Amino acid sequence: MLSGKGFDNVYNLSGGFKGWQGEAAFKSEETGLELFTGDESPEKTLAVAYSLEDGLRDFYLSMALQVKNDTVKDIFTKLAEIEISHKDRVFDEYVKVVGKRADREKFEKKMVKKVAEGGLTTQEYIELFQPADWESETDIIGLAMSIEAQALDLYMRAAERSGNPDSKKVLTQIANEERTHLSELGKLMERII
């Protein structure tokens, strides 16, 4: 239908979604968008993104305390450390937006609570993905990849909705970074399998 209506570069995915064999996101188009109404400034957008990274870091740290397998404990700790670097990246963007007056302590006070990356609570993630074995390295990295895929989905939907061009740019950039995070976790998974 699109071909011939001004859309010259249209590619059908053979086999449809069942043939995709890649990471997936779940739930409705509106999931998590209560965090991004579309009117946010770039500063507010980055504060929400920072909160999401921080929420996920807390989740990984809490799981590291709960599991018994030392290797899995190390993976959760490593995942938490990765989220710190993601938070640093978000703050770097904030510095670019506001300039020298950027203050990390004040920025952190703007955080949104009780959400993890992707816009779901950690309990919602556990219920949605239900790792078969919390002591399995591959199951845990699979969970982390699922969360990153959900985050990528949320940022792309938020970018499309945003009415602020600068916020849209920020959200697109974060989405691209989420895609990189997903790819890095995929490589980690390959090394373990």
Next chain:
Amino acid sequence: MRWKQFLTPAKSFNAEQARGYISDRSSDDVTILDVRQPGEYEDGHIPGAKLIPLPDLADRLDEIDPDKPAVVY
């Protein structure tokens, strides 16, 4: 001109080609279009896909940028 919509061939990607095509581009440089029903979308979709169910597509074409490539499923 009306014939064009029937005669323009649509190209196809397998999953690997689609993944490569999407990952090689910024997320705002390609449209991933899900034309299934909302329930199917909720049960799993390609991250970042825009949902426009096929029955609604003709009326919602203005929501898609014709200048961007689109991967459709």
